[in-house]
Amino acid sequence: MTERPPAAPCTARQSARRMCAHCKEMTDTPIPVGAVHQNSRPGWTVYACPEDASLFLDRAGLWAALMDHALTCEPCRRTAQGPGCAVARTLHDSHRGAPEAGR
Ligand SMILES: [Zn+2]
Numbered sequence: 001m002t003e004r005p006p007a008a009p010c011t012a013r014q015s016a017r018r019m020c021a022h023c024k025e026m027t028d029t030p031i032p033v034g035a036v037h038q039n040s041r042p043g044w045t046v047y048a049c050p051e052d053a054s055l056f057l058d059r060a061g062l063w064a065a066l067m068d069h070a071l072t073c074e075p076c077r078r079t080a081q082g083p084g085c086a087v088a089r090t091l092h093d094s095h096r097g098a099p100e101a102g103r
């Protein structure tokens with residue numbers, strides 16, 4: 001399982017480019033990693049690029065992000081096994097490398 005075919009381009013629907021909360025780069029494939037809440041006004045969602053999502057999300061959160069992504073990404077929907085695009089692969093690798101919850 002070390003050989004990897006080239007990743008298909010991600011076709012996940014994205015409403016807009018977002019700035020990553022960590023590296024401050026604009027990303028076409030923002031991962032929602034949290035919400036900022038304020039007392040008197042609605043909060044907003046914080047986004048990160050796929051590479052940095054693991055800095056904000058725990059193991060379960062990375063898996064949820066991967067599932068969310070696969071819902072809107074055509075290559076990911078068509079593949080039954082493993083990540084279907086480069087974004088999913090990054091999330092998948094981050095999830096696999098994340099420590100188990102509670103340790
Ligand atoms: Zn980033």
Ligand SMILES: [Zn+2]
Nearest residue numbers: 073076085088
């Ligand atoms: Zn994908």
